[in-house]
Amino acid sequence: MSKHLYMRVSEVLEQRIADKTYPRDSLLPTEQELQQEFGVSRATIRNAMKMLVEKDLVHRVRGDGTYIKSAKTQHDALSHSGFTEEVEQQGGKASTRIISFQLQEADEYVAQKLDVVTGDQVYFIKRVRMINDVPEVLEHSYMPFALFPDLSVETIQNSKYQYVEHKLGHKIKHSREKVYAExxxxxxxKPLKLKSGTPTLCVEAIGVLEDGTIFDFAINRFSLKQYSFEYTSPRSTVIQQ
Structure with a gap:
């Protein structure tokens, strides 16, 4: 078996996935069909397929076959887009399930994050964000009651960003984010249908309006089944040595 041979087969299959010769969520040809097409051994095809699995391009279903994975939604950490906007702009279907929506007093930690006084009334919102009906993000969010006295379950069923900008007329300046694994x-x-202890990517985000007012503090836990993160780091300073 030639190492270069199975790599070349893998490259051809990867190109077919990229140009949608094999559409997303479709079933790949069988090992036997690929053997006949490429004129190679079963071991070569299996090694080529292993490379595609390692690149997270396909997944195997026992007793059924190998399927092309759906393209992941990309999160641009430097943009001001919310979850709904990002998913829909990239061709996915975003939806939300509300788990909890209630008023409570801000403890010292939440008050510090929102720049309010400990004991002030804040909304606590717990919701699951889904891509194509698959749970992807669990969000714990806090918003000051004083800023949004008319906030409702119906409103947060959709995009908070659209509510803040389009309905209330505020302009969002930026979101400060802290990222860590946990x-x-x-x-x-349970809401994400994961096992307890499964590693997730946590993103703490503080939403800031144009006038500097903090309107939202959220802790998002991503399962990363359908989401990937993209960062662009500008080179703003040249260091002379």
Missing amino acids: GISAEDS
């Missing part, structure tokens, strides 16, 4: 708790694992 094993998910037993309670939070």
